[in-house]
Structure formats: C-alpha cells, structure tokens
Amino acid sequence: MNIHEYQAKQVLKGFGAPVAAGVAITSADEAEAAAKSLPGPLYVVKSQIHAGGRGKGKFKELPADAKGGVRLARSVEEAVAHAREMLGNTLVTAQTGPAGKQVNRLYIEDGADIARELYCSLLVDRATGRVSFVVSTEGGMDIEAVAHDTPEKIVTVAIDPEAGVTAADVAKINAALKLDGPAAQDGETLFPTLYRAFVEKDMSLLEVNPLIVMENGRLRVLDAKVSFDGNALFRHPDMLALRDETEEDPKEIEASKWDLAYVALDGDIGCMVNGAGLAMATMDIIKLYGKEPANFCDVGGGASKEKVAAAFKIITADPAVQGILVNIFGGIMRCDVIAEGVVAAVKEVGLQVPLVVRLEGTNVELGKKILNESGLAITAADDLDDAAQKIVAAVG
Ligand code: ADP
Ligand code: MG
Numbered sequence: 421m422n423i424h425e426y427q428a429k430q431v432l433k434g435f436g437a438p439v440a441a442g443v444a445i446t447s448a449d450e451a452e453a454a455a456k457s458l459p460g461p462l463y464v465v466k467s468q469i470h471a472g473g474r475g476k477g478k479f480k481e482l483p484a485d486a487k488g489g490v491r492l493a494r495s496v497e498e499a500v501a502h503a504r505e506m507l508g509n510t511l512v513t514a515q516t517g518p519a520g521k522q523v524n525r526l527y528i529e530d531g532a533d534i535a536r537e538l539y540c541s542l543l544v545d546r547a548t549g550r551v552s553f554v555v556s557t558e559g560g561m562d563i564e565a566v567a568h569d570t571p572e573k574i575v576t577v578a579i580d581p582e583a584g585v586t587a588a589d590v591a592k593i594n595a596a597l598k599l600d601g602p603a604a605q606d607g608e609t610l611f612p613t614l615y616r617a618f619v620e621k622d623m624s625l626l627e628v629n630p631l632i633v634m635e636n637g638r639l640r641v642l643d644a645k646v647s648f649d650g651n652a653l654f655r656h657p658d659m660l661a662l663r664d665e666t667e668e669d670p671k672e673i674e675a676s677k678w679d680l681a682y683v684a685l686d687g688d689i690g691c692m693v694n695g696a697g698l699a700m701a702t703m704d705i706i707k708l709y710g711k712e713p714a715n716f717c718d719v720g721g722g723a724s725k726e727k728v729a730a731a732f733k734i735i736t737a738d739p740a741v742q743g744i745l746v747n748i749f750g751g752i753m754r755c756d757v758i759a760e761g762v763v764a765a766v767k768e769v770g771l772q773v774p775l776v777v778r779l780e781g782t783n784v785e786l787g788k789k790i791l792n793e794s795g796l797a798i799t800a801a802d803d804l805d806d807a808a809q810k811i812v813a814a815v816g
Pocket of ligand 2: 472560561629630643
C-alpha cells in the first residue's frame with residue numbers, strides 16, 4: 421500500500437524527522453487560508469498523487485509550456501492561482517503512464533532555501549536480507565538517470581538488524597552524502613529516526629528525494645514516498661486508515677477485499693488459477709502458444725464458491741479480456757467448489773468471451789459434471805497444453 425507525500429511526512433514528523441509546515445487541500449477555495457497559515461514568503465504547491473516525477477510532469481489539459489505538478493509561488497496570490505490551475509486536472513509523469521492521474525489533492529508547503537539536493541532511501545535488500553540505506557549526493561528529480569549513467573555515485577549501507585543504525589553507519593552515510601557541520605549533526609539523529617520509522621511501521625520502501633541541505637546548513641525531508649508491506653498492515657490500523665482507494669485500481673481493491681491475489685497485465689487472456697506456481701506455469705504456456713495473459717487471479721488454497729465467483733467477476737470486468745482460462749489443480753481446493761463458483765458467476769454476469777476450464781485433482785469428476793450440466797458454453801480441457809491451445813484458438 422502506498423500513501424501520499426503529505427501523509428508520509430506526517431508519519432515521519434511523528435518520529436521526529438524535520439519536515440516543513442504544510443496544509444493539504446482538496447478545493448481551490450481552501451488555498452488562500454492554507455498559504456496564509458504558513459510563514460512565507462516562498463510557498464510550494466504540490467500535486468498529491470501516488471506517483472513520482474511530479475515536478476517534471478505535465479498537465480494534460482494545460483498548454484505544453486505550463487508549469488509542472490510541483491510549483492513554487494512567491495506570494496499567497498500566486499499559490500492560489502497555481503492551486504486553481506492544478507486541481508482537477510490530469511498530471512502525466514514518468515511514473516503514471518500516458519493516462520496520467522487526476523490531481524484531487526494539493527499540499528501547500530513552506531518553501532525551503534535549498535543549498536543541495538540529496539537522495540536517501542531505505543528498502544529491504546534481498547541480497548543481504550537487511551534493511552539498507554541507499555544514498556547519493558545526486559538527489560532531486562533525476563535519480564533514475566544517476567542510477568543508469570553513474571551508478572558509482574549511489575552508496576548502499578546495510579544495517580545489522582540486531583545493532584540498528586550504529587555511529588559507524590551514520591558516519592558512512594554522512595560521508596557518502598558529504599555532510600559536515602550542522603548537517604552531519606542532523607544526520608546523527610535523522611538516519612536512525614528514518615530507520616526506526618521504517619521498521620516500526622513495516623515499510624517496504626521509504627524514499628526521501630530530495631533530502632536537502634538548506635542554506636542554513638540544516639537537513640530537511642523535502643519529498644517522501646512510503647510503501648507499506650501489505651502482509652503487515654493488519655497490525656497498523658493507523659497506517660491502513662491513510663489508504664486512498666481513489667488512487668488504486670478498483671479491481672485490485674475488490675480482489676483485496678476477498679483476499680485474492682490479482683495482478684493486471686497487458687495481454688488479452690484472463691487467468692484464474694490456484695497457487696503462484698500454477699499462475700506462472702499458466703502464463704508461460706499461454707505465451708508459448710502465442711498469446712499474452714491479460715491478468716491472473718489466484719484464488720489460493722481453500723476458496724469458497726463465493727470467492728471463486730468474485731474472482732471470476734474481477735477477471736471479466738477487465739475490457740481487455742478476450743478469453744478466460746480457468747486452470748485449477750484441486751489439492752486442498754475442491755474442483756466441484758471451483759465449478760460451482762464459475763457457474764454462479766457466469767449466470768450472474770453472463771459470458772461475453774470464450775471460457776476454457778481445466779480442472780484436475782480432488783472431486784474432478786464432480787466438477788466436470790457440474791460444468792457439463794450447467795448448460796453454459798464452457799469448453800472443457802484435459803490438461804494444461806490442451807487448455808492453452810484451446811483458449812488461444814478460441815481468442816484467435
Ligand atoms: P517529485 O519527486 O514528484 O518531482 P518533489 O517533492 O521531489 O516531487 O519536488 C520536486 C522538486 O521541487 C524538488 O526536487 C525541489 O527542487 C522542489 N521542491 C519541492 N518541495 C519544495 C519546498 N518545500 N521548497 C522548495 N523547493 C521544493
Ligand atoms: Mg521527489
């Protein structure tokens with residue numbers, strides 16, 4: 421789960437990290453009061469969408485030379501004018517894809533006098549199995565280019581889970597970021613603080629880009645992106661409350677309600693499977709026979725008829741789906757339950773595209789009988805090869 425920048429800053433502030441004062445608004449009428457509550461004379465109006473690259477982003481509805489999704493303003497009036505121009509429009513950034521994202525919320529923030537823009541993120545490094553700091557002096561809006569062109573300018577510091585962030589770790593990070601004087605002192609508290617926030621809130625990513633050194637030599641968190649480990653959210657109701665469902669794919673929200681693993685892809689065959697291994701095998705064999713999966717929905721081990729029906733509806737709700745392949749190996753999952761779920765869903769939502777079902781395992785005969793006697797246009801398949809060939813042929 422991702423949260424907005426203004427929420428991430430609120431969370432980090434709670435741990436004691438230095439962030440600027442700011443106010444989130446959802447209508448332009450609130451902009452004046454928001455800006456007036458800040459010290460000024462420099463304000464920043466920031467689009468709140470779940471995607472980065474906002475500064476360099478472009479609004480679809482505005483002329484090509486209009487300013488981007490993060491704008492400086494030198495007066496309250498200018499901040500209000502920016503808010504009016506930005507709210508409700510669609511921001512396209514390197515991370516949103518060409519469709520862009522509608523800006524429904526702005527964060528009006530106190531402007532900072534920036535001396536240097538640095539990069540600092542925390543993530544779980546799978547290679548070392550440790551939470552690691554990834555830092556660079558080359559922060560700001562082009563970190564992807566830095567990673568690509570000058571990877572030596574990016575330094576990783578892995579943290580020993582038992583020791584936490586030690587003085588030696590801080591010294592390494594400070595050196596990598598070329599911090600000295602008050603900034604280095606700030607680093608001594610900031611880096612352990614970021615680590616504590618990351619671990620205590622079960623984050624999977626905490627990215628501060630830029631972390632800035634201000635003209636007065638102090639550090640400040642100027643941008644913050646936080647993702648949480650979905651499997652740990654149950655123990656963080658306060659973080660779960662920050663979820664903004666308008667930023668998420670409605671099909672993924674529906675899937676998460678049913679505890680289904682749903683992943684959208686670019687092809688045209690929808691896949692219902694049970695188990696991650698079977699999902700991958702199913703997608704591989706679809707590709708082998710010349711098509712691409714549109715998505716897959718994993719119903720897991722012991723799904724109910726209702727859950728199977730929900731999965732089927734989520735798959736068919738994607739207009740890109742030209743055909744559906746149900747590929748189930750019934751171990752704990754019973755084939756008759758799958759068949760009942762599929763039949764119930766088809767009866768409810770109808771069937772506009774070809775459907776091939778391959779069942780194997782527990783109660784397979786009963787499952788096949790339910791499908792055959794349903795009177796629905798379902799093509800039965802004997803094995804994985806047969807199933808993939810049949811759905812690819814049916815889609816054409
Ligand atoms: P994004 O990464 O989505 O482009 P940022 O929050 O990093 O958005 O903002 C982009 C740039 O805007 C920053 O690199 C910084 O130069 C400038 N900026 C952002 N917030 C402020 C602020 N409060 N004061 C001054 N400049 C800012
Ligand atoms: Mg940024």
